[in-house]
Amino acid sequence: MPRYTEAELATAKQRLAQAEGRANNPDKRRAIIERLRLEVSAIEYASRWQATATPEQLVQADLDDTLNGLYPKARARAVVEHDGQRFQLKVKPVSFSFEVPTGWSRSWSPTDLAVGEPPPRKQAAPFCFSFCSRSLFE
Numbered sequence: 001m002p003r004y005t006e007a008e009l010a011t012a013k014q015r016l017a018q019a020e021g022r023a024n025n026p027d028k029r030r031a032i033i034e035r036l037r038l039e040v041s042a043i044e045y046a047s048r049w050q051a052t053a054t055p056e057q058l059v060q061a062d063l064d065d066t067l068n069g070l071y072p073k074a075r076a077r078a079v080v081e082h083d084g085q086r087f088q089l090k091v092k093p094v095s096f097s098f099e100v101p102t103g104w105s106r107s108w109s110p111t112d113l114a115v116g117e118p119p120p121r122k123q124a125a126p127f128c129f130s131f132c133s134r135s136l137f138e
Helices: 006-022 030-052 055-070
Strands: 079-082 085-097 100-110
Touching (some): 006 030, 055 079, 055 085, 055 100
Antiparallel strands (some): 079 085, 085 100
16 A cells, blocks of 8 residues: 655645636536545545554555565466565455456465466366266166
């Protein structure tokens, strides 16, 4: 999670106030104003999170930022090596639209697996009806 300063928050609020002050027509700069509001709320959320996060959470966030920057195209469950340690990428859905995931979180956890492509997925047992044990041609 990016770390923001008070100056960046003040600058974002100032740009939002300027954009809101210029809009005589409420529909004219709506997209710009919404983007600036989103930016201000993201900075405020990150500042609140930084103030309340434990040291372990801060270390994990820094590790995630570092590895996501080094491996932006890594697939889920990929294993990479960084500073002599191996890490596996875990991807989880965080937002949905009509029950379809639209946003994903990426976190890295230490692992003992070999470096390279993700391990193969476990194959589910085939679904079998009760007649599978009988011959169909009897």
